[in-house]
Amino acid sequence: MIFDTEPNNWKELQNFVGQIFRECGFPTEISKVVQLVRGKKEIDVFTQDIKSEYKPHILVECKFWNKPVNQETIHSFRTIVNDFGANTGFIVSKNGFQSGSYDAVKNTNIRLVSLKELETEYYNKWKQGMVERYMTYADRLFPYWDYSGKIPKDGGTIDFYTQQLIYSAYKPVCGLGPSDKAENGFQRNYPIRVPMIDDNLRQIGSEIINSDRQFFDFVERNKDKALKHFKILYREW
Structure with a gap:
């Protein structure tokens, strides 16, 4: 709910x-x-x-x-x-x-x-609204994890393992896509475990997401941090 x-x-x-x-x-x-x-x-x-x-x-x-x-x-x-x-x-x-x-x-x-009945009434529209709210953040992350040949500004290389670690840490944000905006389009299987990383791009723990509310709360908390960490990896920060 x-x-x-x-x-x-x-x-x-x-x-x-x-x-x-x-x-x-x-x-x-x-x-x-x-x-x-x-x-x-x-x-x-x-x-x-x-x-x-x-x-x-x-x-x-x-x-x-x-x-x-x-x-x-x-x-x-x-x-x-x-x-x-x-x-x-x-x-x-x-x-x-x-x-x-x-x-x-x-x-x-x-x-x-009841409140629960109202939640049920608007559940699908709520999910659509939340996906629309955060799609802009997912779109801006796409070039950093997609296999499209993006390279750092200095022309060097990046560590593939670290790229995948960042993607895994922020997959709830990165994974939002156009199909999620359809009615009944947003479906996730819980629990979802994601690694937690620091500004040195090292894993320092993990977090478990157990519901749609926790999923979108995670996206809200991490939407800007995800871009920051990708930019650090690509030496844009």
């Missing part, structure tokens, strides 16, 4: 939800005040699915309650969604919904979900 941890309070739940949409590549705002037919209302998460054909606006209400969400809350949110003219509204609840709640949203544009 998208997250390896659970939110501990309402604010974290709100931020988790916002992070999902933001990492999908959607413009997203937290605690946005919107204009309704009768006044204004603060929305927990406001986003727009710009990847879909009709680019729907989405409003999200986050409920970190110790009890199920009641029907009155659902009816109130449905009015807000309709008054704003949003295409879809989600209520994300920590502890589910009261009996009859799902009947209350039949034939409406309101969805009642």
Whole structure:
């Protein structure tokens, strides 16, 4: 799934939800005040699915309650969604919904979900968004590890073993490719073990990646370090 941890309070739940949409590549705002037919209302998460054909606006209400969400809350949110003219509204609840709640949203544009259900709903778009975010970094590394005949600026040679060590250390970044951007295109088998290297290009340990979240967190932490170490090898640093 998208997250390896659970939110501990309402604010974290709100931020988790916002992070999902933001990492999908959607413009997203937290605690946005919107204009309704009768006044204004603060929305927990406001986003727009710009990847879909009709680019729907989405409003999200986050409920970190110790009890199920009641029907009155659902009816109130449905009015807000309709008054704003949003295409879809989600209520994300920590502890589910009261009996009859799902009947209350039949034939409406309101969805009642847990955080995990929301993650499942947007999992593929999230993966696509994360791949798109980091493809630029993968592209700039390609000439350094591809067998295309790149040589150092001084015209000398490089050590093949060290090149392969750097590639192995940053394979999560180097290995991102166009096919990963397709729906269901990004698939990795975990655990993935990668060597850790220092600025002398020597292995100093290893790291294990166990999930998609850890994979992209690794890419974020190492996207610039990977280029630095290839540049050191090619004597460009």
